[in-house]
Amino acid sequence: MAGLDPEDWSGIRAMGHQMLDALFDRMEHVGEGPVWQPMPQAARDALKTGFPEQGQSLEDLHDRFTDLVVPYGNGNTHPGFMGWVHGAGTPVGMLAEMLAGGMNANCGGRSHAANEVEREVIRWALSMVGMPEDGSGCLVTGSSMANFISIITASRAQDITLRSQGVGGRKMVGYAATTAHGCLPRAFDLAGFGSDALRRVPVLTDHRMDLAALKRMIREDREAGYIPFMVAGTAGTVDCGAIDDLAGIEAIARENSLWFHVDAAFGALACLSSRFKNALSGIEKADSLAFDFHKWAQVPYDAGCVLVRDGKAHAAAFAQSLDYLIREPRGLASGAPWFCDFGPDLSRGFRALKVWMTLGHYGSERMGQMVEECCDVAAHLARRVQTTPGLVLLAPVTLNIVCFGIDGLSDQDVSELVQDLHESGVAAPSTTRINGRLAVRAAIVNHRTTTADTDRMLDAVIALAAARRA
Amino acid sequence: MAGLDPEDWSGIRAMGHQMLDALFDRMEHVGEGPVWQPMPQAARDALKTGFPEQGQSLEDLHDRFTDLVVPYGNGNTHPGFMGWVHGAGTPVGMLAEMLAGGMNANCGGRSHAANEVEREVIRWALSMVGMPEDGSGCLVTGSSMANFISIITASRAQDITLRSQGVGGRKMVGYAATTAHGCLPRAFDLAGFGSDALRRVPVLTDHRMDLAALKRMIREDREAGYIPFMVAGTAGTVDCGAIDDLAGIEAIARENSLWFHVDAAFGALACLSSRFKNALSGIEKADSLAFDFHKWAQVPYDAGCVLVRDGKAHAAAFAQSLDYLIREPRGLASGAPWFCDFGPDLSRGFRALKVWMTLGHYGSERMGQMVEECCDVAAHLARRVQTTPGLVLLAPVTLNIVCFGIDGLSDQDVSELVQDLHESGVAAPSTTRINGRLAVRAAIVNHRTTTADTDRMLDAVIALAAARRA
Numbered sequence A, B: 001m002a003g004l005d006p007e008d009w010s011g012i013r014a015m016g017h018q019m020l021d022a023l024f025d026r027m028e029h030v031g032e033g034p035v036w037q038p039m040p041q042a043a044r045d046a047l048k049t050g051f052p053e054q055g056q057s058l059e060d061l062h063d064r065f066t067d068l069v070v071p072y073g074n075g076n077t078h079p080g081f082m083g084w085v086h087g088a089g090t091p092v093g094m095l096a097e098m099l100a101g102g103m104n105a106n107c108g109g110r111s112h113a114a115n116e117v118e119r120e121v122i123r124w125a126l127s128m129v130g131m132p133e134d135g136s137g138c139l140v141t142g143s144s145m146a147n148f149i150s151i152i153t154a155s156r157a158q159d160i161t162l163r164s165q166g167v168g169g170r171k172m173v174g175y176a177a178t179t180a181h182g183c184l185p186r187a188f189d190l191a192g193f194g195s196d197a198l199r200r201v202p203v204l205t206d207h208r209m210d211l212a213a214l215k216r217m218i219r220e221d222r223e224a225g226y227i228p229f230m231v232a233g234t235a236g237t238v239d240c241g242a243i244d245d246l247a248g249i250e251a252i253a254r255e256n257s258l259w260f261h262v263d264a265a266f267g268a269l270a271c272l273s274s275r276f277k278n279a280l281s282g283i284e285k286a287d288s289l290a291f292d293f294h295k296w297a298q299v300p301y302d303a304g305c306v307l308v309r310d311g312k313a314h315a316a317a318f319a320q321s322l323d324y325l326i327r328e329p330r331g332l333a334s335g336a337p338w339f340c341d342f343g344p345d346l347s348r349g350f351r352a353l354k355v356w357m358t359l360g361h362y363g364s365e366r367m368g369q370m371v372e373e374c375c376d377v378a379a380h381l382a383r384r385v386q387t388t389p390g391l392v393l394l395a396p397v398t399l400n401i402v403c404f405g406i407d408g409l410s411d412q413d414v415s416e417l418v419q420d421l422h423e424s425g426v427a428a429p430s431t432t433r434i435n436g437r438l439a440v441r442a443a444i445v446n447h448r449t450t451t452a453d454t455d456r457m458l459d460a461v462i463a464l465a466a467a468r469r470a
Helices: A009-028 A041-047 A058-072 A091-103 A113-129 A143-158 A183-190 A211-223 A246-255 A267-272 A311-318 A351-386 A411-424 A451-469 B009-028 B041-047 B058-072 B091-103 B113-129 B143-158 B183-190 B211-223 B246-255 B267-272 B311-318 B351-386 B411-424 B451-469
Strands: A136-140 A172-177 A198-201 A227-234 A259-263 A288-292 A304-308 A391-393 A401-406 A428-434 A437-443 B136-140 B172-177 B198-201 B227-234 B259-263 B288-292 B304-308 B391-393 B401-406 B430-434 B437-443
Touching: A009 A058, A009 A091, A009 B009, A009 B091, A041 A058, A041 B113, A058 B091, A058 B113, A058 B351, A091 A351, A091 B009, A091 B058, A091 B091, A113 A136, A113 A267, A113 A288, A113 A304, A113 A351, A113 B041, A113 B058, A136 A143, A136 A311, A136 A351, A143 A172, A143 A183, A143 A227, A143 A259, A143 A288, A143 A304, A143 A311, A172 A211, A183 A198, A198 A211, A211 A227, A211 A246, A227 A246, A246 A259, A267 A288, A267 A351, A304 A311, A351 A391, A351 A401, A351 A451, A351 B058, A391 A451, A401 A411, A401 A428, A411 A428, A411 A437, A411 A451, A437 A451, B009 B058, B009 B091, B041 B058, B091 B351, B113 B136, B113 B267, B113 B288, B113 B304, B113 B351, B136 B143, B136 B311, B136 B351, B143 B172, B143 B183, B143 B227, B143 B259, B143 B288, B143 B304, B143 B311, B172 B211, B183 B198, B198 B211, B211 B227, B211 B246, B227 B246, B246 B259, B267 B288, B267 B351, B304 B311, B351 B391, B351 B401, B351 B451, B391 B451, B401 B411, B401 B430, B411 B430, B411 B437, B411 B451, B437 B451
Parallel strands: A172 A198, A172 A227, A227 A259, A259 A288, B172 B198, B172 B227, B227 B259, B259 B288
Antiparallel strands: A136 A304, A288 A304, A391 A401, A401 A437, A428 A437, B136 B304, B288 B304, B391 B401, B401 B437, B430 B437
């Protein structure tokens, strides 16, 4: 009996090599063809087979994948993709996923090398942002989970009895700017504090948190009987890439004995650039930090990361003791602390390998250079917006995000224009609302995007806008 | 400028094929050599390079991976691995991870084919357990997260104001047997109810939940002013594989207007076997269900799944509206509801592909047969335990888990014996505590494990026990 393994390995091996060649063929030509195209109903229907009773050959499944899935991708590997905040991946990351799939490690615990690779990339992450090397951390799905883990850790550091007794009547509150990412109020929701318990601090005209307002809000909450326990700064807001005054927030956090958290979902990578490092000053003082390797670090999805300055506080918030998970001094069940002591998951894939191979292959210098190249493309785009009649830059370009309005078009028009642009296959920006106005938003997170791509996008916007105005 | 892509693709393509051949070489001989061996300190130290400033060649990184990581794996791909509850993976799953890494889709939202594949595998999962096909669900890291999502959904179905207002003074409680997995009290901890709010219902001598006790506890909690909102049954307890009386629990849940959740982390797959299907009766009535594809379905880590009967309740618990995530009627930003409306993650890898390819390639019939083969191996092991003097079966073998004691050895001896066994490389069972006594625990979740492997494990245990007794 060979279980599910093939009797004859040569067939699947040959098939694997065919698949790999097809992957490389597509990667080599990733910039050709449309950024995105709608998936036809026929393709959607063709996927609805039901759970087959009899297995299908790998050849058939790969053909179906090639015909029904590949042409209708997300678009984020294409240089014309500028929507949301999506990394583009690399062939190195793809190969690392293949290797990790073959090892099939569960990085929830136990003593094995995949965990050591994860420990190493956590050390790399700590050094990247300047946090102490004895901090802790773990890889997670993404910043939503990393922010949630941070809120859990921060609250348990304030009151460990939360773990067994729950929130109960405790009126615990935290703070983040109105521009902070929606996953922060969601984390307060999921953690049982309620999204209202995340106080939203107004921003100044530069889109950065108003620190005077933060101080006032903390004081007023205290006076009203609330228990402030944390404040989150953002290093690279999702709407326009603004960076809160992290050092200023940290000082207020210390004065008030609050946990200082930083959401640096994509911004953390800018620490690798000498040009932008200063703008992030204070990030190294974070008590906890959330960011993604699958965004600006170009590691394939998903690969988020949470870092915590005080590893003991981190473990105290999550570690459990379970009979069947007894930790031993030696053997397979040794190697404590385990990564399941630092987050909610007992089952954890080998995310660390794709991070290790990507950062290890390109190195910190090249990664920092790539970050700067993205920002250069954004700066070029911003200049073109500013010199184009009828277009208006809606927010300062701090890093790699350009938000612009189109004069003479309603919000509804702008929204439809961007849908037209998507359907044209030329480029894929997204939209957001800046000071109440709908903006076209181009986030240059993709290492493949050049000024030729942003020029093509802008030319298309200008033509579509003219057509709509007419 | 080519971003991070290579100037010359032929080198990395050749390297990819080399890596793939090395993977297949290892997979073909996965049963040879030790199940596990400790990672030497020299290998651990060699991984501590720090974040390199200059990149290293892919060849060098692959050599380091081959030398430092591969030999010191988790062991779960080896037929001698019987510890915890680990799937073994398949070459099909490995190739699917490679393909998914190349697509690099973010399945948090938007309109693209990877989401349609996920929708399809969710339909397969619903049909597998017999839940209505209009239910909802999503793929997650694992059952820990799937159980957490279920608790969040159940509580929000009871009181949607929890999302904004938090737990506050609400005394909400839930129920699960003492044998339920530790991730359930952890979910109550993380959700802000506190782990104490998950009442632990005693079990009968058959290791199944005592339903009379459940009824009494609900009544007593109500009388004491608590608000019972959910009850969790377990289909396959982690210690010994017992299956709660799901239909009985469901009836009590309906009488008391409680949400009926099932943790079927590995047991869900037994629905594919006509031999075991009846034992799981009632699972099809679950309001929510958590299970893993990376366990008995042999999909590579990580691939958990949560299913919810009432998709509207599911979305109501998680959906958010964010300006930059505006959902449109057409274009890339269409396709609502998005998977980020069904769980905490906005960034989500393309887990669905490895599920789709694995289940699609083997088919439901072969998967059910594989489940039965694992149970046959467990039954064989149990018979040998029962006929071996000095060994004692500590729990009935319902499915695929065998727990046995070793007479004449203290708990400490048993623990050390299992560590010796791990270090011998012969086999890797784990341990657990059954009725207070430390048990050797063999969970046959690995499709490669045969009776020859369990015989080898048991022979080694017998020899090690004799040596310790002497």
